[in-house]
Amino acid sequence: xxxxSVLRHDPENIKLIAQATNALAKLISTKYKIGKEDRKxxxxxxxxxxxxxxxxxxxxxxxxxx
Numbered sequence: 001x002x003x004x005s006v007l008r009h010d011p012e013n014i015k016l017i018a019q020a021t022n023a024l025a026k027l028i029s030t031k032y033k034i035g036k037e038d039r040k041x042x043x044x045x046x047x048x049x050x051x052x053x054x055x056x057x058x059x060x061x062x063x064x065x066x
Contacts, residue, residue, distance in 0.1 A: 004053065021046050 003020045006013060025043045028034065034042060 003050065007050065007053065017050070021050065 003017065003024065006016055006020060010016065021043065025039055025046055028046075029039050029042060
């Protein structure tokens with residue numbers, strides 16, 4: 001919900017969005033015991049979800065979230 005709020009209210013704050021995405025990836029990887037090699041794919045998947053959510057809301061989030 002926090003990431004969605006940032007996307008809605010401060011879509012140009014790419015640094016905060018990236019930090020929140022990284023934190024979410026770490027939480028998910030810890031919960032599901034995902035190894036370091038799979039984290040990159042997880043971050044990409046989360047980034048794709050953000051793009052799918054942000055685009056329908058007409059929110060620009062940049063081209064990449066790393």
